Amino acid sequence: MSALDAVRSRQSWSKVTEEAPSREELLPLIAAAGRVADHSSLRPWRLIELRGDDRLALGAAIAKAEGEKKPSTKPLRASLLIAVVGSYRTNHKVPVWEQEAVASGVAHTLSLLLDEAGWGVFWRTGGYTRSKAVARAHGLAKNEVLLGWLYVGGKPAKSPGRRTPVDADALLTRMPPDGATKGEKSEKKKKNK
Template sequence: MSALDAARSRRSWSKVSDVAPTHEQLLPLVTAAGRVADHSSLHPWRLIELRGEDRERLGAAIAKAQGDDKPSSKPLRAPLLIAVVVSPRKSEKVPYWEQEAVASGVAHMLSLLLDEAGWGVIWRTGHYTRSKAVAKAHGLKKKEQLLGWLYVGGKPAGKDGGRRKSIDAEKVLGQMPRR
């Protein structure tokens, strides 16, 4: 499958089965995702695998962030969550926003690679990604920020992922104004 075919066929899977890639299966995909454009090769990102009880601990942290008594069941929607963290590096040349864009690029590339490898993936976020309770649960350092999680699992048999309308490239691809 070409990169163009993979991009065209990618879907978000809000419901997945309880199978997930192993740590060993993730390693080559993470290595490939790390090839995104990265000014000065700062690698201003890191990923955290959440499986089993880690997902329950995240549910408790989300509940704390939202002021709820009952742990959130959201992290239990997939057997594997991959937290995407911006881990900025000090740089005179590369501003924070650009480093955050690199981390976002890694997340998108990884979701594309996981999808192409046959796994169901959806990138989930929420206002609580910036909460102290959730940051603490992930062991984030002072300047790090959580961008969200890739929820990963098996693609259910006989189901199709979410539908997305194609964009009209003519509407979004323009040229600089002439003077």
């Protein structure tokens, strides 16, 4: 399968089976995903593998973050969760937003590689990803933020559903000759009438 085919066929699998790749199966995929464009090769990311009781601890942390008494069952929806962590480095050439883009690129590339390897993947986020309770549960340092989790498991027999096709022509535009935004151009046209 080509990279284009892998990207075109990628889907989010919000429901997965209990099967999950082993650590040994993950390592070469993570090594490949780490090849994303990375200004100054900072590697401003890391991944945390959550299995078994780790998921229960995460459920308790999510409940604490949301002010709930009962632990969240969301982390139990897959037997493997991979926490995606932006691990920022101090660098005058590479701003934090760019480092977060690298970490996001690693997560997306890893999700494509897992999908191609036959695993169902769903990237879960939420407001509680940036909460103190959830950060503490993951052992995050002060220079780190959680970007969410890749929920990984076997693909069930049922298809995840269809995605709406991307209208590439509408999303690929040209730079305006005078630097005006699309909204500013509309306003100029109205004033000139």
